[in-house]
């Protein structure tokens with residue numbers, strides 16, 4: 001083409017000139033062109049020009065971070081469309097949703113897409129966190145990106161929670177009532193905080209307006225800003241951590257390939273496949289909607305959004321200060337501190353750190369799998385701390401004392417690991433995190449599948465169908 | 469340029485920097501204050517939050533529990549004839565607690581807290597007795613001030629109002 005040095009003849013037709021001006025370079029055909037395209041493009045420059053082949057392995061990252069980003073885009077687009085048919089007022093909000101379902105072209109589809117993407121995002125972001133945790137990818141120099149990721153997870157939960165109220169049905173009203181009441185247990189500032197969030201003493205029109213404004217402006221803006229920074233930091237910190245097998249002693253040298261097409265093609269296929277799958281799902285499964293909110297009648301059972309049911313399960317067993325503030329606070333503190341005390345660079349990129357690490361993780365998860373349901377049953381049918389300690393303040397009898405009794409075995413197990421196995425920091429971290437995370441998953445499952453009317457324990461097939 | 473010594477006297481530049489920092493900090497605090505003040509609840513006019521008239525003393529037999537939806541409360545007349553105005557909101561996490569006539573107690577559908585007729589906790593997780601509103605009786609007319617929620621640990625005689 002132009003290789004001989006004589007410039008190509010000026011394009012003759014109008015369409016040639018249009019193509020020339022609108023898509024100046026066409027698609028690059030050699031590696032140099034591909035590299036330049038990444039460097040010069042606004043979107044693509046979040047990527048490096050070349051990436052080590054190994055980090056592209058599907059079974060390392062599972063594409064979970066990328067999928068989170070895809071879901072955020074989908075949420076942004078469907079959210080903006082939904083805005084055109086929604087009024088944040090009582091009772092118009094609910095009527096608008098009814099209207100959307102019955103009278104707006106594709107209204108139901110858009111709502112379903114938004115709903116299911118939002119729920120999937122929580123699962124995917126948590127799995128992403130788990131994979132970053134299991135591969136030790138939070139260690140120096142990636143501490144900051146771990147914290148940003150954790151911050152985004154909190155924001156994603158906040159976005160989901162504020163969005164949950166918007167349909168103004170019974171589900172929304174009571175989930176938010178229960179969820180925000182936890183705030184009032186914050187020592188000293190509790191009542192004030194809860195009034196601030198609700199815009200009054202109870203969930204009402206002001207709450208709807210507050211949540212709406214947070215849901216459509218502040219939270220998504222912050223997430224998108226942090227997301228851009230998160231991606232840029234991945235680049236800055238030297239790309240993804242290098243995957244390594246359990247038995248490979250040295251981080252392997254991996255051939256570097258150009259981002260285009262090797263990475264970008266994978267990303268596109270992956271994104272398209274997920275979008276297609278979500279579309280099908282949204283066509284088949286409608287997002288739930290119950291009767292209009294009625295402040296006089298709490299449904300039985302009244303459950304928080306599913307991702308808070310682990311927390312709600314804790315609230316059944318402990319004083320709210322312990323279950324709603326102290327335990328989540330400790331967990332947040334642990335996530336925050338993790339990259340600063342668990343820093344061994346030698347095992348970064350290895351799932352479970354080592355064979356022993358893997359055994360310990362499975363051991364702890366297995367223990368939690370057995371002990372958590374056992375404890376739920378015991379506490380439901382046998383333990384009755386407040387009756388055994390009559391006259392004690394509820395915070396002690398129904399909170400700190402049972403908590404201490406529960407934490408003791410975990411502490412002893414940890415002590416046993418150190419004494420008998422000379423477990424080091426990273427092994428203890430795996431063990432404790434494996435236990436706590438599994439226990440939380442099980443509590444969540446109990447809350448979703450085994451809690452029925454009066455919050456009693458039921459078999460899943462005995463549960464009344466929600467809304468009927 | 470002179471090297472800055474550890475204990476040199478503050479220069480004009482340091483002083484200006486300090487001034488900037490102080491004013492900048494003050495501006496940030498003010499902005500945050502304005503934002504929080506702006507978000508303060510708008511006063512809810514209307515039924516709930518004001519003083520409402522519930523009915524006449526004789527409308528309520530002794531040992532009865534009557535839901536007053538627009539006041540968000542239960543008018544409880546104890547067996548001895550005394551009155552209590554009990555906020556219908558669960559002290560655990562805010563669900564509306566129905567009165568179960570058959571069991572003779574309040575049973576919360578959300579996490580199964582149970583309260584007896586005067587509002588005492590019979591079954592946790594609720595941490596304290598149901599809240600009260602101030603109740604007054606003028607010329608046999610029962611009035612309840614729903615503007616202020618009165619928290620209590622447990623029921624005692626001083627809370628009861630007699631006609």
Ligand code: HEM
Nearest residue numbers: 061064065066068069129137145146149150152153240241
């Ligand atoms: C909205 C939510 C999130 C989005 C869109 C997102 C996106 C991404 C993407 C695209 C990557 C590249 C590698 C991969 O796909 O695994 C990544 C890496 C990373 N993410 Fe996230 N992420 C999110 C949440 C989180 C959370 C919750 C954490 C942990 C607290 C986290 C911590 C990290 C870290 C440390 C890396 C570097 C991993 C490595 O180098 O191996 N991110 N993220």
Ligand code: FES
Nearest residue numbers: 558560561576579
């Ligand atoms: S809100 Fe009543 S028991 Fe939890």
